[in-house]
Amino acid sequence: MGTVFFTGFPGFLGTELLPRILARSAERRAACLVQPKYAELARQRARELQDADPKLEGRIDILEGDISRPGLGLSQAAAPRDGIVEIYHLAAIYDLSVGRESAMRVNVEGTRNVLDFACECPALERFQYVSTCYVSGTHPGLFSEDDLDRGQRFHNFYEETKFLAEVEVQKRMREGLPVTIYRPAVVVGDSRTGTTQKYDGPYSIIRFLLRQPRIAVLPAVGNPSQAEVNVVPRDFVVEAIAFLSGTPGSKNRVYHLADPKPLTVEQMTRELARATGRSLIRVPVPLGAAKLLLAHVPGMRSLIGIPANTLDYFVHPGHYVTTATQAALQAGGVRCPRFPEYAGRLVEFVIAHPEVGSRAMA
Numbered sequence: 010m011g012t013v014f015f016t017g018f019p020g021f022l023g024t025e026l027l028p029r030i031l032a033r034s035a036e037r038r039a040a041c042l043v044q045p046k047y048a049e050l051a052r053q054r055a056r057e058l059q060d061a062d063p064k065l066e067g068r069i070d071i072l073e074g075d076i077s078r079p080g081l082g083l084s085q086a087a088a089p090r091d092g093i094v095e096i097y098h099l100a101a102i103y104d105l106s107v108g109r110e111s112a113m114r115v116n117v118e119g120t121r122n123v124l125d126f127a128c129e130c131p132a133l134e135r136f137q138y139v140s141t142c143y144v145s146g147t148h149p150g151l152f153s154e155d156d157l158d159r160g161q162r163f164h165n166f167y168e169e170t171k172f173l174a175e176v177e178v179q180k181r182m183r184e185g186l187p188v189t190i191y192r193p194a195v196v197v198g199d200s201r202t203g204t205t206q207k208y209d210g211p212y213s214i215i216r217f218l219l220r221q222p223r224i225a226v227l228p229a230v231g232n233p234s235q236a237e238v239n240v241v242p243r244d245f246v247v248e249a250i251a252f253l254s255g256t257p258g259s260k261n262r263v264y265h266l267a268d269p270k271p272l273t274v275e276q277m278t279r280e281l282a283r284a285t286g287r288s289l290i291r292v293p294v295p296l297g298a299a300k301l302l303l304a305h306v307p308g309m310r311s312l313i314g315i316p317a318n319t320l321d322y323f324v325h326p327g328h329y330v331t332t333a334t335q336a337a338l339q340a341g342g343v344r345c346p347r348f349p350e351y352a353g354r355l356v357e358f359v360i361a362h363p364e365v366g367s368r369a370m371a
Contacts (some may be wrong), residue, residue, distance in 0.1 A: 011132065012092045015041045016076055016123060017099025019054035021206040022139070022196070022247060028058050029251040030097065031065060038068045040088055042081055042100070045073045076100050076119035081126055093130040097137045097254075098123045101171065104368075105209075105318040109166040116170035117177065124181050135187050136178075137254050142192045142239065142267050142329050144172040149326035154192075154263040154333050164321040182261055189259045193246045194267035194329065195322065200242035200351035203358030208367045210322065211240060213315040214278060215359050218285045220314070225287040228313075230296040231324030233275035238322060239267045239329055240277070245345045249334075252341035264337065267329040268345050274323050280349050284356040296324055 013030055017023035018041040031039055043051040048071055055069040074082035081088075100123075102115045120138075127136050145152040146161035146168050157179060163169040175190065182188040197212070198205030208216065218225050249266050253259045272280065282289045302309050303317035310316065338344070359365075 010036050011038075011094035012089075013037055013039045014088070014093045014096045014126075014130075015039050015099075016097065017101075017139070018043065019047065019051045020099060022243065022250075023097075023099050024054055024058075025243060025247045026097070026099070026250055027069070028062060028065060029247065030095075030254070031068060032062075033255055035064060037094075038070065040070045040072055040093075042072050042074045042076065042083070042088075044075055048073050076122055077114045079122060079125075081122055090126070090130045091132060094132050094134050095137065095254075096123065096127050096130070096133065096135070097139075099139045101139075101174075103167065105165050105167050106316065107165075107167055109170070112166040112170040113173075116167075117173045120174040121177050124177060124186070127186060128181070133187070135189060135254065135260065136181075137250070138175075138178045138188060138190050139250070140175045140178070140190050140192045140263075141168075141171045142194045142265055143168045144175050144192065145327050145329070146172065147326065150328065151330055152327050153330040154265050165318055187260050189254060189261070190263040191246075191250050191253070192263065192265050192267070192329075194239035194241050194265075194271075196246055197240055197242055198355050198358055199244045200346045200354065201244060203351070203354035203356075205243070205355075205358065205365065208359065208365055209316075210319065211238070211277070211281070211355070212359065212367075213319055214281055215285065215356055217314050218281060218287050219356075219359065221287065223287060224290065225282065225285075226290050226292055227278060227282075228294045228299055229274075229278075229291040230294055230299050230320055231274070233278065233291070233323070234273055236274045236324050236326070237271040237328060238274055238277050238325070239271040240348055241266060241268055241345055242351055245343070248341075248343050249338055252343050253337060256337070256340075259337065262333070262337075264334040265329045265331045266334065266345075267331050268348070269331045269335055270347070271328075272348050277348060280352045281356070284352040296320060 059065045146163040148159045148161040195210045300317040
């Protein structure tokens with residue numbers, strides 16, 4: 010018995026993860042904390058999950074609240090703490106251009122509020138927290154699962170506030186809260202279907218190439234043959250969390266859900282050119298100049314379609330160590346697909362779904 014308390018539903022990862030967690034036990038229920046403005050969407054997604062799997066019927070409750078409010082905006086009656094055995098905290102603002110005030114309120118204060126809520130749950134067995142590899146910020150070289158504060162700076166407020174949030178989570182872990190932390194790399198669509206909820210990161214390159222003729226020009230910043238872009242598909246992230254969260258050995262561990270052999274920028278853009286049927290002409294552009302043009306020259310962002318802050322991830326100086334994660338996932342047969350295996354499906358989805366936007370849920 011018991012209840013799984015869930016934030017981040019009906020988001021991109023949460024919608025796929027929730028049914029996998031409930032599949033472990035027919036006696037467990039889910040209580041999903043949802044902002045009022047997303048409540049109807051959440052109820053619709055819950056109905057869709059129940060239609061797809063009748064075993065979920067009546068087991069998903071939608072609670073209207075807000076992680077940025079003390080007590081999550083919930084009364085004791087709305088969410089009885091003594092029935093909660095597991096918490097999955099996925100809710101955050103994933104937006105590289107987010108302002109610091111909003112990011113602090115949701116990513117840091119929101120996480121602190123969920124942690125406080127967790128400490129009020131006497132039967133809690135695990136606090137499952139989704140962080141990001143990019144807590145590494147500007148740290149150059151290797152960054153392991155055991156690393157966190159390496160004196161790094163940050164490219165944007167998203168990175169900074171996810172770092173500060175994980176600092177809070179690890180502090181509670183040291184104080185005795187049973188925690189598992191997952192750090193995904195850049196998450197793209199499903200490797201089997203290409204399905205995604207928004208176009209950002211590598212999708213900017215895909216859409217830019219698709220707007221060009223067969224011989225396409227692509228600005229190149231930094232050293233494309235050296236810098237890595239660590240991309241992982243949604244299904245890998247969901248399957249990894251679903252497996253690791255159910256293993257006793259994952260308690261008080263940090264996992265890098267990243268590609269152990271990421272492509273360089275040059276290799277990735279070559280794969281995207283192949284998938285879009287383009288031949289590439291790369292034009293070297295200094296990073297600073299490229300960011301200035303995209304951020305300040307009228308019409309340049311609309312013409313190229315690549316946000317200025319995305320460029321930082323094409324000159325990223327770090328490499329994520331995944332040794333412990335890979336060893337743990339091997340026991341469950343969970344494997345990260347290589348980007349060339351599914352790049353074509355991402356492109357096919359973009360072509361078939363021009364209506365999808367780039368805005369994050371917030």
